[in-house]
Amino acid sequence: MTPLLKIENLTKAYPGVVANDHVSFEIGEGEVHALLGENGAGKSTLVKMIYGLVRPDEGAMTLRGGAYEPATPHIARQNGIAMVFQHFSLFEALDVAENVALGMENPPPRRELARRIREVSETYGLPLDPARLVGDLSAGERQRVEIIRCLLQDPKLLIMDEPTSVLTPQEVDILFETLRKLSTEGTAILYISHKLEEIRTLCQGATILRLGKVVGSCNPREKSARELAEMMVGTTLHTPDRGGKALGEVALAVKNLSVASANPFGTSLRDISFEVRKGEVLGIGGVAGNGQDDLLLALSGETRTAPGTITVLGRPVGALGPNERRRLGVLSAPEERLGHAAAPDMSLTENALLTASIRKGLTKNGFLDWAGARRFAEEVIAEFDVRTPGPTRAARSLSGGNLQKFVIGREVMQDPAVFVVNQPTWGVDASAAAYIRQALLNLALQGAAIVCISQDLDELMEISDRFAALNEGRLSAPRPVEGLTIEEIGLMMGGAHGMEVAHPETPAGAVA
Amino acid sequence: MIRLDRRPDPSRAWSLATPPLAVLATMIAGGLLFAALGKPPVEAIRTIFWDPVFGEFAFYYRGQLLVKAGPLILIATGLSLGFRAGVWNIGAEGQYIIGALCGAGVALAAYPMESAFLFPLMVVAGALGGWAWAMIPGILRTKFNTNEILTSLLLVYVAEQLMAKMSFGLLRNPEGSGFPGSRNLQQYPSAANSELIAGTGMHWGIVAAFVAVIFAHVLLNRHIMGFNIRLAGQAPRAAKFSGVQPARLILFCLGISGALAGMAGLFEVAGPAGQITPSFNVGYGFTAIIVAFLGRLHPVGILLAGLLMALTYVGGEAAQANLGLPAAAIQAFQGMLLFFLLAGDVLTNFRLRLGRPEVA
Numbered sequence A: 001m002t003p004l005l006k007i008e009n010l011t012k013a014y015p016g017v018v019a020n021d022h023v024s025f026e027i028g029e030g031e032v033h034a035l036l037g038e039n040g041a042g043k044s045t046l047v048k049m050i051y052g053l054v055r056p057d058e059g060a061m062t063l064r065g066g067a068y069e070p071a072t073p074h075i076a077r078q079n080g081i082a083m084v085f086q087h088f089s090l091f092e093a094l095d096v097a098e099n100v101a102l103g104m105e106n107p108p109p110r111r112e113l114a115r116r117i118r119e120v121s122e123t124y125g126l127p128l129d130p131a132r133l134v135g136d137l138s139a140g141e142r143q144r145v146e147i148i149r150c151l152l153q154d155p156k157l158l159i160m161d162e163p164t165s166v167l168t169p170q171e172v173d174i175l176f177e178t179l180r181k182l183s184t185e186g187t188a189i190l191y192i193s194h195k196l197e198e199i200r201t202l203c204q205g206a207t208i209l210r211l212g213k214v215v216g217s218c219n220p221r222e223k224s225a226r227e228l229a230e231m232m233v234g235t236t237l238h239t240p241d242r243g244g245k246a247l248g249e250v251a252l253a254v255k256n257l258s259v260a261s262a263n264p265f266g267t268s269l270r271d272i273s274f275e276v277r278k279g280e281v282l283g284i285g286g287v288a289g290n291g292q293d294d295l296l297l298a299l300s301g302e303t304r305t306a307p308g309t310i311t312v313l314g315r316p317v318g319a320l321g322p323n324e325r326r327r328l329g330v331l332s333a334p335e336e337r338l339g340h341a342a343a344p345d346m347s348l349t350e351n352a353l354l355t356a357s358i359r360k361g362l363t364k365n366g367f368l369d370w371a372g373a374r375r376f377a378e379e380v381i382a383e384f385d386v387r388t389p390g391p392t393r394a395a396r397s398l399s400g401g402n403l404q405k406f407v408i409g410r411e412v413m414q415d416p417a418v419f420v421v422n423q424p425t426w427g428v429d430a431s432a433a434a435y436i437r438q439a440l441l442n443l444a445l446q447g448a449a450i451v452c453i454s455q456d457l458d459e460l461m462e463i464s465d466r467f468a469a470l471n472e473g474r475l476s477a478p479r480p481v482e483g484l485t486i487e488e489i490g491l492m493m494g495g496a497h498g499m500e501v502a503h504p505e506t507p508a509g510a511v512a
Numbered sequence B: 001m002i003r004l005d006r007r008p009d010p011s012r013a014w015s016l017a018t019p020p021l022a023v024l025a026t027m028i029a030g031g032l033l034f035a036a037l038g039k040p041p042v043e044a045i046r047t048i049f050w051d052p053v054f055g056e057f058a059f060y061y062r063g064q065l066l067v068k069a070g071p072l073i074l075i076a077t078g079l080s081l082g083f084r085a086g087v088w089n090i091g092a093e094g095q096y097i098i099g100a101l102c103g104a105g106v107a108l109a110a111y112p113m114e115s116a117f118l119f120p121l122m123v124v125a126g127a128l129g130g131w132a133w134a135m136i137p138g139i140l141r142t143k144f145n146t147n148e149i150l151t152s153l154l155l156v157y158v159a160e161q162l163m164a165k166m167s168f169g170l171l172r173n174p175e176g177s178g179f180p181g182s183r184n185l186q187q188y189p190s191a192a193n194s195e196l197i198a199g200t201g202m203h204w205g206i207v208a209a210f211v212a213v214i215f216a217h218v219l220l221n222r223h224i225m226g227f228n229i230r231l232a233g234q235a236p237r238a239a240k241f242s243g244v245q246p247a248r249l250i251l252f253c254l255g256i257s258g259a260l261a262g263m264a265g266l267f268e269v270a271g272p273a274g275q276i277t278p279s280f281n282v283g284y285g286f287t288a289i290i291v292a293f294l295g296r297l298h299p300v301g302i303l304l305a306g307l308l309m310a311l312t313y314v315g316g317e318a319a320q321a322n323l324g325l326p327a328a329a330i331q332a333f334q335g336m337l338l339f340f341l342l343a344g345d346v347l348t349n350f351r352l353r354l355g356r357p358e359v360a
Helices: A043-050 A073-078 A096-102 A110-123 A139-151 A169-184 A196-202 A225-233 A292-300 A322-327 A348-356 A370-383 A400-412 A430-445 A457-463 A486-492 B012-036 B041-049 B058-085 B092-110 B118-144 B148-168 B204-222 B224-234 B236-242 B246-270 B284-294 B299-323 B327-349
Strands: A005-014 A017-027 A032-036 A058-063 A081-084 A157-161 A188-193 A205-210 A213-218 A250-259 A269-277 A281-285 A310-312 A330-333 A418-422 A449-453 A466-471 B002-006 B350-354
Touching (some): A017 A043, A017 A205, A032 A196, A032 A225, A043 A157, A073 A081, A081 A139, A110 A139, A139 A169, A169 A188, A169 A486, A188 A196, A196 A225, A205 A225, A225 A430, A250 A292, A250 A449, A269 A292, A281 A430, A292 A330, A292 A418, A322 A330, A322 B236, A330 A400, A348 A370, A348 B236, A370 A400, A400 A418, A400 A430, A418 A430, A430 A449, A430 A457, A449 A457, B012 B041, B012 B327, B041 B299, B058 B092, B058 B204, B058 B246, B058 B284, B092 B118, B092 B148, B092 B246, B092 B284, B118 B148, B118 B246, B148 B246, B204 B224, B204 B246, B204 B299, B224 B236, B224 B246, B246 B284, B284 B299, B284 B327, B299 B327, B327 B350
Parallel strands (some): A032 A188, A081 A157, A157 A188, A281 A449, A281 A466, A330 A418, A418 A449
Antiparallel strands (some): A005 A017, A005 A058, A250 A269, A250 A310, B002 B350
16 A cells, blocks of 8 residues: 655755754554654654645655645645644634634635534534634634644644643543544544653654654554653653752742733633742643743732732732842743743843843942853853853854753852742753753752743653642642642643543544 | 845844945945936035045035034934834924924023023923923823824924924014014024034034933943843843833833933024024934934944934035035935845845755
C-alpha cells in the first residue's frame, strides 16, 4: 500500500539556522503519527511546509503517489490536509458558526452550516453549540471549534500542533477518543508534541527530530517515556534535586483577592486566598486563560488592589506598585519574555536595569550607574550560563531558553524573599528547563517563598511542595503534592469544564 | 528578487548612515525635480546647500542659519522625548503660538516699565503657556484615553485663531494706526531678545536650544527618567512591569515638549519676529517633527538635523530669490528628505538580499 504522505529530504534553512535538514518520513492512511522533538527541533517548520505556509528549499513530498507542492494553505486544504494550530485563530466576538465559516473555502448558508456543525460534533463526540460566542468558550471548547472547522472539510490528513497544552487531563481523554475515531475512519493524524506519555498512548509511529534532523523513528508503545526523552534530547537527563528542607514562617499571604480583568474576555480573579511559607514552593496549575496572567500582575504590583489582600512578611502590600514591592523583596518573572519581562530591542545591561535598579542600588538621585548595571548583567550571564557574546547584545537576539535563563537569573540573583514566576520553562529546551527548575529549588532552599504558576503539570509535580489549580479565576485549596494523583489534579483544574465525555460508537477493531 | 530579512540586532552602522544617505538621495531627487522645472540642477543644489555657508554672501546667511535652527532644535528636542516614549505630540506649533502669546502678553502688560526681571519672567510665562496648552491633550489622554495625535493637532488651529483674535484685539498696538499686530518688542529694551553677538544671529533662544540638547542628552543616557522614556516607547508592558506609571510619563513628555515649544515661541516673538501678528507662526512646530526624526530622536543628531533643515530654509529662500524656484519646490524638497530617511530606516532593522536565499 502506498503511504498517504511521503516526505523525502525536506530541507529548509533560515539565516543562521537550518530548521530542517533532509527530513524524511511517511504516514500511512489512518495512521496516528507523532512528530516528537524539543522546542526548536524544527517540528513547526516541517508541518508548515506540509501545510503550504513555508516553501522548502530542497526535497519532495508525495501525496497518494502524486507529487505534492503546496504553494499556499489553500492548495493544501484542497488536497485534504487540515491543521489545528497551537494558537487558535478565532474571533472572540463572533459565534462558533461564524468562526467556522471564516475558515472555510466555500462556506454554506448559515442554517445549513449550523446543521452540519451539529452533525459533525455529534458524530465525533465534540458537543458544541454553533450559536455560542467564542469569547465565552473554554480553551478546550475553542479547540473543538478549530477541529470541527477542519473536519467539515473532510480531511485525509489532520495536523495537530501541541493540541493538549491547553487541556485538562479529562479534556485530553475526550480529544483522544475523537482522534482514535477519526483514525479508524481512515484519517491520518500527524500529532506534534513533546509530551511523551500522550504519544505513547495515542500514536502508532513516531519520528523524532533533533536540531532539524531526524534522529530516529520508532513505535512509541515499545519505548519508555525516558527512552523517548533521551532520544529527543540526545543526552541523559538529570532530575532536579529537591533536598530536604524546613519551612519557615508565612512569607506571602493572599486573602480574598478579587480583581476584575481589564479585558472583556479576560478572566477576573475571584476570592483567591493562599499562604506560602519561607522555603516553600507553591505550584499553581491550570489550563491557559484561567487567570494566570492576572494573578501574576496582582502579585507583582502591576495591578493594585486593596492593601490587606496581599501581605508580605506581615506587611500589607496590595496597594503598592512594583518598585515598592521589590524594595520589600517581592520579585516576579512574567510569562511573556519578549515585551513583558524584557524589552526586545534593549541590551542585556539595560534589561538588567529594568528590574534590578532598586535592590542592586543602580540609581543615585535618579542617575544611573551603568557600570554597576553592566556588572550585574555580566554576573547573571556568568552565573546562569546565558549563551551570548556579551551584555551589549539586544534581548531579542537571544534564543528563548537563554533569555529565560537571563530573566530568571536577574530576579533570583537579587535575593528575593518572595518570588512569583509564571511559566518558568515555557518554550525552553530541556536542559535549560532543568537548570531553571534547579535554580528555583535552590532559591527555596535558601529560604525564599516561591509561587510557580505553570501549565506544565510535570514541572509542578517536580518542584512544588503544595499544589493548587486556577480555574475560571478561582483557586482551589492548596494540597501537598505528595500523594496527589493525576485524576485529582484534573478535577482541581476544573475537570472537563462541563464538557461532556464523548461516547463515539467505536467500531470493532478500533485502536484503543 | 529582492528580499528583506530581519536582523537579529538593529544595525548601528545603518542607523548612523541613513541620515547622510537620505540627504544625498534628496539632493539627487531634488536635482531631478529642479531640472524638470527647467532650472539648472547643480546650481540650485549649490545655492541651497553651499552658498549660505561658504558663498559670497555667507556672512548674512550664517546668522540666518542660527536664527532658523534655534527654534527647530529647541522644539524638536522636546518632541523627541515624547516620540521616544510613544507619546505623539503633533501640536508643537500650537504650543509655540501660545508660548509666544503668553510671553508677549507679560511684556505688553508691563510696557513701558524697564526691569532686568522682565525678560526672565517672559521666558517663564512662555514656557508655562506652552506647557498648559500641551496639558490639554495630556489630560484628555490620561483621563479619557483620547488620542493625543488628534487633539494636539487640532489645538494648533485653535491656537491660530486665538492668535489672530489677539493681534486684532487685546494685544494690538494702540499706536499701530489700525494695522493688526502688537507693539514691536524689539523696540522695548527690557523685553527684547536681541542678538548677543552682533552679526551671528545668536540670541537667547539659541543658547536655550543648546542647553536643551545637553539636558536631553543627560536625561536620556544617565537618568532613570530617560531610561523609563525609552523603555515605555520600546516595550510598554515591560515598562509597566518595571514600575513606570504610564500616565505620569505621558504628562511629563507632553509637558516638557510643550514648555520647550512655548519657550521657542517666546524667543521668536521677542527676537527675530518682534511682534504678534496673524502670520507670526511659519510652521516651525511641524518642521521640528521632521528635524526630530532626521536627528534619530537623538539630541546631538537633532542639533545637526536642525542646522541642516535651517540650511534648506535659508538656501531655499536664496534659491527662490536668485533662481526663481517656487516656494512649493522647497517644501517638496524637505518632504523628500523625511521620505528618504524613513525609507532608509528599513535597512536598520532589515537586511537586503538579492536573488534566491542560499542554504546556510
